[in-house]
Amino acid sequence: MTRNTKPLSLRVPEPSGRPGDAPDFSHLKLDAAGSVDRPPVDARPVQMLDLAFRLIRVLDDEGNAIGPWNPRLDAETLKKGGKTSFYMKCTGEEAIAVAQGMILSREDMGFPTYRQQGLLIARGYPLVDMMNQIYSNAADPIKGRQLPIMYSAKDFGFFTISGNLGTQVPQAVGWAMASAYKGDDKIAITWIGDGATAEGDFHNALTFASVYRAPVILNIVNNQWAISSFQGIAGGLETTFASKAIGYGLPALRVDGNDFLAVWAATQWAEERARSNQGATVIELFTYRGAPHSTSDDPSRYRPGDEHEKWPLGDPVARLKQHLIALGEWSDEAQAEAEAEAVAQVRAAGKESEAIGTLGQSRPSVKTMFEEVYATEDWRLVEQRREVGV
Amino acid sequence: MTEKTFTDADRHDGIAPDMADQTEAPASVASEAAAVAPMNMIQALNSALHVKMAEDPNVLSFGEDAGYFGGVFRVTDQLQQKHGLTRSFDTPISECGLVAAAIGMGAYGLRPVVEIQFADYIYPAYDQIVSEAAKMRYRSGGQFTSPIVVRSPYGGGIFGGQTHSQSPEALFTHIAGLKVVIPSNPYDAKGLLTAAIEDDDPVIFFEPKRLYNGPFDGWHQKPVSPWKTQDLAQVPTGKYVEPIGKARIMREGNDVTILCYGTMVWVSLAGAEHAGVDAEVIDLRSLVPLDIETIEASVKKTGRCVIVHEAPKTSGYGGELSALVQERCFYHLEAPVTRVCGWDTPYPHAFEWEYFPGPERVATALKAVMTGGSR
DSSP, rough: OOOOOOOOOOOOHHHHHHHSSOOOEEEOOOOOTOOOOOOOTTTOOOGGGGGGTTOOOBTTTOOOBOTTTTTOOHHHHHHHHHHHHHGGGSSTOHHHHHHHHHHHHHHSSSEOOTOHHHHHHHHHOOOHHHHHHHHTOOTTTTTTTTOTTTBGGGGGGOOOOOOSSTTTTHHHHHHHHHHHHOOOOOOEEEEEGGGGGHHHHHHHHHHHHHHTTOOEEEOOOOEEEETEEEEEEETTSSSSSSGGGEEEEEEEEEEEEOOOHHHHHHHHHHHHHHHHHHOOOOEEEEEOOSSSSSSTTOOTTTTTTTTHOOOTTTOOOHHHHHHHTTTTSSOHHHHHHHHHHHHHHHHHHHHHHHHHBBBTTTTGGGGGGTTTTSSSSOOOHHHHHHHTTO | OOOOOHHHHHHHTTTTOOOOOOSSSSSSHHTSSSSSEOHHHHHHHHHHHHHHHHHOTTEEEETTTTTTTTTTSTTTTTTTHHHHHTTTOOOOEEEHHHHHHHHHHHHHOOOOEESSSGGGGOGGGGGGGIIITHHHHHHHSSSSOOOOEEEEEESSSSSOOGOOOOTTHHHHHHTOOOOOOOOSSHHHHHHHHHHHHHHHSSSEEEGGGGGTTSSSOTTTTSSSOGGGSGGEEESSSSSOOOOOTEEEEEEEEEEEEEOOOOOHHHHHHHHHHHHOOEEEEEESSSSEEEOHHHHHHHHHSSHHHHHHHHEEEESSSHHHHHHHHHHHHHOOOOSSOOOEEOOOSSSSTTTHHHHHHHHHHHHHHHHHHHHOOOO
């Protein structure tokens, strides 16, 4: 049997620019600041479908906070956000973890990826402990067992980072279910990158969050790039990542992730919804990964070199600074001072940590290699530890 | 027993093979006054869950069809009715999702017990079990733990084909941070499940489904005897704990040690009888942690060792046992350590009894080691 049709062809998505090309963001539809409506927190998901395709923004081009999502934050809160945001290595994505880390408390539980270190910094986790972890030295809180930046800080509401992508999202839902089961008032918050939303874990998490109305905030950090794969490879060409929530009956917000106030406002909306037992919210945080994926990565081999500079939503720290200056609460001098202070703090912590030792110079005792595999060692671990001679 | 073909449709209407005779109410509900009651394995497991859920509000039970309906094998029967909807509930058909939810709950401080309807369906949850639950305590420097139990019916002899018959225990014994427990009788099933729930580490708890309703010994042409004729089916209705990591010597003997677990315990006993060999039959009960002392003492006494499991031979747990025995008992051995296992094929539907290691294969192996040679 033959069909009177043309041969099929396979589509493989490609980004709008590769190395050597001029960055092209003309395909982005960016709503003006203040132009997206804010539904009541008890809105039914079906009543707010358009928010999955819009972009919630508060800060306009002049740094003014406008529109229904303006969280009307006082200057002291903003300064805290502005100051702390300078410590991060998640260049371009600082606003997300800092704002969200400030809204939720450390009694709530965050299930992060490796790009939410801002959560720890915003909550005052000692910088030197972060560095000790990075160096896997004798003072590493997790005893040299994980790659750098795979922090774990239970007392700061920071769940142990896996490194296997997406696994934390359904765990966050389970944690939130447990809190609800116990009649507790704590909620969970989790983050996943645009690339990892393709993992089954993400979709399982949305099903469970919807079915059991779990008090959890499910963030998708769309930073455009998963190592070298642009967000279209994860399904971002045909729809938004926020819209994935719609099929699961969850409310979706799509937010300018470089707008500290918009991130704050959307998170607060989701928080109120979760705390009032109305369940989960999916938030797509639209941003740009300014830095390489990791120190082993070279983005100039797969994307236009100046793409980050040309990103139409700017830099989150610069925009918050502009806003504070517009409010008359900040100045270039104050910013320079805060930056210098931040750099000094980081340097001091670095020195303190390096004095304990860097990777290979200092490490926990070898005996600890065999500990905490189980609550108590079994005979195998005892024998193997003896074989090592410790 | 009447042999019947087990199809996927059975999974959804809850009619599992050999379940026809299971009509009475769970013993823990029916006879709470009695200190000891005869129970089959389903009733014993159900009793463990009822007792622990009554005792500890942090114990939850959930899985596919495991809530209102009580599970396709009825192990979670009446948990929801007795302990409430939020403590025993149905989950979406997402093994990854339900295990991940349990991990999150465990990190919060609960002790969830999840049911994977058949061990053959555990693979979608494998990453969550292996990369997350198993490593949680270690990778977080002890800040977070995974005190969860993953229960799952496993093993063959039920005409379940490749999707209802597998024995994947070796995929979990290989993983540091997991415990793997497999009971072979109602008494141990209840005591070990209680211990597993109380354990602070993740426990993979495989239930030999061919033993749910009777101590099947592999003589499939003969009628199956019910559990009530066995001493190990006299189960306390209240709480007791069987420690994880301790083997049970099911039959003392002097000529050869048989290491086995699950359904193969009863097959091994039948095989020894068939061969007329004075075998010491050791039910491992827990593969990790392993009771190496009991194994070592027995093999040093008998000088011979046969290992029996249903899982395929290559890289099965028998390989580990064999290595341990030769490392520790080599100079006491009179014959090569021998394995009787499932073949290295997927579990075949039409060749159940050619695949399933029965008492005749065990007897053949026993006779071979008794005459000094390998098979």
